[in-house]
Amino acid sequence: xxxxxxxxxxxxxxxxxxxxxCSPEVLQGENLGDWPWLVGRLGHLSVxxxxxxxxxxxxxxxxxxxxxxxxxxxxLILGFSVQGELAGFITFAHEQAVENWDANLHxxxxxxxxxxxxxxxxxxDQGVLAELKERHELVSLTANDGIWDFDGITKRIDLSPRxxxxxxxxxxxxxxxxxxxxxxxxxxxxxxxxxxxxxxEGKIPFFESVHRMKHQxxxxxxxxxxxxxxxxxxxxxxxxxxxxxxxxxRKLYEDAxxxxxxxxxxxxxxxxxxxxxxxxxxxxxxxNPVAEGLTGWKVDDASGRSIDEIFRAFxxxxxxxxxNPLAVAIRRDRAIKSVRPTLLIRRDGNELYxxxxxxxxxxxxxxxxxxxxxxxxxxxxxxLNRRLSYHASHDILTGLVNRREFENRLTRALKSAKARETxxxxxxxxxxxFKIVNDTCGHSAGxxxxxxxxxxxxxxxxxxxxxxxxxxxxxxxxxxxxxxxEAMQTAxxxxxxxxxxxxxxxxxxxxxxxSIGVVPITADNEDVAGLLSAADSxxxxxxxxxxxxxxxxxxxxxxxxxxxxxxxxxxRINNALEDDRFELFRQKILPLQEEVEGEHYEILLRMRDESxxxxxxxxxxxxxxxxxxxxxxxxxxxxxxxxxxxxEADERERLAMCSINLSGQSFSDEKFLPFVIDQFQMSGLDAxxxxxxxxxxxAIASYSQANRFINALKELGCKFALxxxxxxxxxxxxxxxxxxxxxxxxxxxxxxxxHDPIDREMVRSINxxxxxxxxKTIAEFAENEEIITMLRGMGVDYAQGYGVxxxxxxxxxVA
Numbered sequence: 001x002x003x004x005x006x007x008x009x010x011x012x013x014x015x016x017x018x019x020x021x022c023s024p025e026v027l028q029g030e031n032l033g034d035w036p037w038l039v040g041r042l043g044h045l046s047v048x049x050x051x052x053x054x055x056x057x058x059x060x061x062x063x064x065x066x067x068x069x070x071x072x073x074x075x076l077i078l079g080f081s082v083q084g085e086l087a088g089f090i091t092f093a094h095e096q097a098v099e100n101w102d103a104n105l106h107x108x109x110x111x112x113x114x115x116x117x118x119x120x121x122x123x124x125d126q127g128v129l130a131e132l133k134e135r136h137e138l139v140s141l142t143a144n145d146g147i148w149d150f151d152g153i154t155k156r157i158d159l160s161p162r163x164x165x166x167x168x169x170x171x172x173x174x175x176x177x178x179x180x181x182x183x184x185x186x187x188x189x190x191x192x193x194x195x196x197x198x199x200x201e202g203k204i205p206f207f208e209s210v211h212r213m214k215h216q217x218x219x220x221x222x223x224x225x226x227x228x229x230x231x232x233x234x235x236x237x238x239x240x241x242x243x244x245x246x247x248x249x250r251k252l253y254e255d256a257x258x259x260x261x262x263x264x265x266x267x268x269x270x271x272x273x274x275x276x277x278x279x280x281x282x283x284x285x286x287x288n289p290v291a292e293g294l295t296g297w298k299v300d301d302a303s304g305r306s307i308d309e310i311f312r313a314f315x316x317x318x319x320x321x322x323x324n325p326l327a328v329a330i331r332r333d334r335a336i337k338s339v340r341p342t343l344l345i346r347r348d349g350n351e352l353y354x355x356x357x358x359x360x361x362x363x364x365x366x367x368x369x370x371x372x373x374x375x376x377x378x379x380x381x382x383x384l385n386r387r388l389s390y391h392a393s394h395d396i397l398t399g400l401v402n403r404r405e406f407e408n409r410l411t412r413a414l415k416s417a418k419a420r421e422t423x424x425x426x427x428x429x430x431x432x433x434f435k436i437v438n439d440t441c442g443h444s445a446g447x448x449x450x451x452x453x454x455x456x457x458x459x460x461x462x463x464x465x466x467x468x469x470x471x472x473x474x475x476x477x478x479x480x481x482x483x484x485x486e487a488m489q490t491a492x493x494x495x496x497x498x499x500x501x502x503x504x505x506x507x508x509x510x511x512x513x514x515s516i517g518v519v520p521i522t523a524d525n526e527d528v529a530g531l532l533s534a535a536d537s538x539x540x541x542x543x544x545x546x547x548x549x550x551x552x553x554x555x556x557x558x559x560x561x562x563x564x565x566x567x568x569x570x571x572r573i574n575n576a577l578e579d580d581r582f583e584l585f586r587q588k589i590l591p592l593q594e595e596v597e598g599e600h601y602e603i604l605l606r607m608r609d610e611s612x613x614x615x616x617x618x619x620x621x622x623x624x625x626x627x628x629x630x631x632x633x634x635x636x637x638x639x640x641x642x643x644x645x646x647x648e649a650d651e652r653e654r655l656a657m658c659s660i661n662l663s664g665q666s667f668s669d670e671k672f673l674p675f676v677i678d679q680f681q682m683s684g685l686d687a688x689x690x691x692x693x694x695x696x697x698x699a700i701a702s703y704s705q706a707n708r709f710i711n712a713l714k715e716l717g718c719k720f721a722l723x724x725x726x727x728x729x730x731x732x733x734x735x736x737x738x739x740x741x742x743x744x745x746x747x748x749x750x751x752x753x754x755h756d757p758i759d760r761e762m763v764r765s766i767n768x769x770x771x772x773x774x775x776k777t778i779a780e781f782a783e784n785e786e787i788i789t790m791l792r793g794m795g796v797d798y799a800q801g802y803g804v805x806x807x808x809x810x811x812x813x814v815a
Contacts, residue, residue, distance in 0.1 A: 037059055050076075146166045147243050276302075277372045283306060284310055308327070316353060352377055355378050414521060432512060589798050599656055641658070693720075742798075749766075
């Protein structure tokens with residue numbers, strides 16, 4: 001027997017006489033490739049006759065020699081095939097050579113070979129059939145498909161166990177006979193019959209249908225059916241074999257998925273954002289109506305195109321093309337959200353600004369299968385933000401950069417200067433005579449003037465320089481790549497331009513001037529606040545020098561250093577007022593000529609610094625006067641002095657006179673007099689025991705306002721004292737008309753009267769003039785008993801100083 005692959009002699013079956021010496025069994029396992037002559041002549045029922053193995057064809061010498069070694073002298077060999085394949089050969093062998101083989105042996109060997117081939121073929125067919133049957137049974141048991149086999153002649157239908165189980169019948173019930181059509185849902189019947197008819201008529205190669213069939217329990221199950229018909233030559237049905245699978249669960253899932261998809265589609269069509277979906281190759285699959293409107297692409301036109309063609313994005317400022325965010329999201333496998341608006345070019349070429357979020361879409365295994373891009377129009381909000389940003393950094397009235405933005409640019413310039421990249425300079429401009437225009441023509445004229453001045457100044461500077469309105473009638477100019485000399489030239493050009501400018505308003509014409517402070521910006525400057533402070537001081541110095549001038553800041557400029565110190569003091573004073581860090585002291589005033597019942601004292605002011613130390617008025621009053629803070633201080637003193645007197649009943653009983661200092665600036669404050677009157681009314685204090693002290697210089701500078709103020713409060717019973725009298729000799733002419741009750745002789749004359757005859761005569765003269773005009777006199781700086789004795793001898797009415805008593809605290813600052 002030959003192996004199935006035809007390469008070897010797989011098995012040898014031998015029958016021989018008892019004395020035969022040949023042993024053909026040794027050929028088992030031999031490679032047929034070693035027997036080419038013999039194999040070449042083997043065929044089905046073909047006989048090979050070998051008369052003598054020692055005398056044969058030369059081409060067969062090796063194979064015949066091998067037979068001879070096996071003690072075979074002659075042989076009759078017959079090949080046989082099974083199902084067309086050579087399966088083996090039969091051999092009659094003899095130890096001796098023969099002259100001719102008997103014809104009967106030829107016939108016999110052929111009969112044996114034919115019978116053997118037929119028997120082996122039947123055995124093989126039976127094996128194949130058994131295998132097919134086993135396979136069919138296994139398929140029926142394991143496949144998810146139900147199988148039915150309809151016999152077109154007997155009209156009987158065979159059902160597989162799986163089919164029975166799917167529709168609720170017992171698997172081993174062979175007696176089930178069903179009409180397949182009767183199980184189909186009535187609503188599906190017409191469609192199913194039409195499909196079957198088309199198949200039987202040869203219009204379609206297979207019958208395929210999805211329909212409902214009735215389960216034995218009465219339920220309707222969705223089935224996917226596929227069948228193939230076998231017809232005879234006349235077109236009559238011989239057999240119809242079909243397979244069916246229950247897809248009810250899948251159908252329910254598909255229906256739910258369809259509803260979910262429909263819901264998603266409706267949602268996508270209804271939301272206010274544009275939505276574009278693509279496959280993994282960035283080809284557009286879906287565009288919702290909003291995206292159609294934003295991009296200008298209809299879904300039918302966009303489908304299948306690259307997302308780069310539909311969604312063309314550019315940088316909002318540089319207009320450089322941007323990589324598509326959806327492509328980025330798919331490549332990076334994560335969501336990408338735009339951090340700033342993107343410029344989108346529509347299909348028609350129009351532009352709009354959008355914000356977007358792009359995300360990859362993954363399948364159940366986490367693999368990226370596409371992406372979704374969601375975006376919305378932010379053109380209006382961007383324009384609103386741009387306007388808000390513009391208004392946040394620009395002055396609405398003039399359109400110039402405002403103080404905040406100017407300080408930001410100063411900060412960048414200072415950093416650049418510290419890095420020694422380039423040189424800068426700062427100009428601080430204060431318009432002279434602006435108040436005249438504003439007061440005489442109204443705020444509308446003032447606003448118009450500022451707008452015209454802004455345009456005029458902007459036309460006189462370079463494009464890279466920054467002009468800003470800092471507030472009121474003050475402007476700032478930041479000069480880039482500019483030396484101090486060039487800055488002075490620019491300042492002069494601006495001064496000349498404003499000097500040549502005429503402002504017209506309702507037939508009135510005004511000439512203006514400008515005071516300019518110039519500060520170079522160097523690596524030595526500490527911060528922006530210091531720069532602006534220096535520039536403001538330089539501008540103020542230009543104003544004080546006669547207006548319409550230019551003053552350049554120098555680090556060792558004494559006037560500017562004083563002004564800067566005053567500015568710093570002004571800030572400290574305001575902070576002290578906010579933090580309630582002022583305290584009230586009192587110093588006794590001693591009567592020298594007669595005994596007076598009760599106490600007479602002056603209220604003194606002290607300020608606590610940030611670390612709690614006492615600061616005397618001499619250090620901060622000048623700055624307070626320069627920056628107009630003294631009216632606030634006067635209010636604080638009056639309010640807190642009155643509050644103290646109200647809270648201390650014993651002090652009120654002993655009180656003969658309480659003196660409170662007032663600044664000259666308070667007289668110009670229209671609301672100050674009503675404030676003082678209101679304090680008297682609220683406190684209920686006896687106004688005849690309150691004396692307000694006014695400095696001589698303030699009284700003369702604001703004579704009419706001071707006179708009006710004094711007369712108003714005198715009606716309530718208040719007293720007044722003229723403080724520091726004698727420092728301005730021009731005041732003698734005003735004295736007889738000034739309705740004050742006391743003259744306080746300036747301490748600069750009093751403290752030296754023991755040694756300086758001129759000071760002594762000054763004190764005597766002031767005392768006499770005071771008495772001639774009906775006023776009591778008080779000498780300040782009475783620092784010892786000797787001075788007090790001399791003052792008493794001169795007829796001075798009162799003495800005040802450390803020789804009388806040191807100041808003592810009456811109120812304490814808030815901790």
